Amino acid sequence: MRNPADQRHELGRFLRSRRERLSPAEAGLPRTSRRRTPGLRREELAVLAGISATWYTYLEQGRDVQASDQVLGALATALGLDRPEEDHLFRLAGRAREDVAEPEPLAAEVAAVPGLLQPHPAYVISATYDVLAHNEAAAALFPSLAGQTPNFVRWTFTAQEARHVVVEWEREARGLLARLRALAGRHPGDERFTRLIDDLHEASPEVRAWWPHHEVQAQRPAGRKRLRHPGLGPLDYAFTAFHPAEQPEQTLVVYSDPRPC
Known part of the structure; x- marks a missing residue:
């Protein structure tokens, strides 16, 4: 802490x-x-x-x-x-302008949503990017995320396959780290973030190089991302992020409208 x-x-x-x-x-x-x-x-x-x-x-x-x-x-x-x-x-500075509730366990109704969105890749993540639920299309696109207690940030920086799947890896990884810093700033002293950031520093030379720049970004509600599909090659996906009404720190991410890069 x-x-x-x-x-x-x-x-x-x-x-x-x-x-x-x-x-x-x-x-x-x-x-x-x-x-x-x-x-x-x-x-x-x-x-x-x-x-x-x-x-x-x-x-x-x-x-x-x-x-x-x-x-x-x-x-x-x-x-x-x-x-x-x-x-x-x-x-x-300890002057947060709003209180942020701690996340609660994933509701069964929310956990079921990615399956309903098949064949579009979809998953639910926590504030610390733990993958709480996903569908088969997401597991095919991000293979390691199907493992036990997967985490999207850890996957991005420590899984070799991430640099193959994420076509513009450096830009996406750097932005993800900046968004993680902004989220960590909303939870000062939260051991979930402290442990994750410490692990990333130990495992990734890029994190050790980029973290001192103090870059922060807002979360992205929508956009496009270039990903390499295992069967179809590089595709430009649209993505959209939604937050359950009862758990605003949990995020449902859906990928759709894939186009050839």
Whole structure:
């Protein structure tokens, strides 16, 4: 379980990563002499957010200081954060703006839905991407997901077949990791996420390389994904995600409308 000091340092690292990616020109600041570090200086960000430079430095260093909603909102605006990043910032600071209920066991009625959608690949996942139910078409498309207690993120980063099945593996894997970080930010101290993230760091060099970038993304309700079908080769699938009314953290994912790539 993540302790408060770890949480503060995670917040500091996230702020620094976003400060360093923002150029003075993007922030509306005039050009100055050559810079030793990328992005904005701490003092510049503090001025843009209307806060003390010393206090902001303490915040970025992970010291035991508390940021109000107003200060966090000012930092989010100054850094040009999008909504998923802003939500992530608030949660890291312990200022989540909504309570998220813990997931419950999969209802039998929901577990039956993937079978009803056959022959379209379909599965139900938890907040941590555990595969709770799937149909035969999904098992054919993602073979390892038919095993015991499968997890979609672990499969993506640790199963060799994933790099064959997911045609644009690096782009999809990096986006999946960013969405996992955003979800983990909504569950600070949740051992399910801590254990999963620790396992991914141990197993995947890509996770170890990408995690320090602090990328976050919102969950995708729909889109298209290129997957390699075992019998038909590369296909461009449409996918749609649904959430059961009683369990909004569980997700039913359905793939349809396959087109040749």
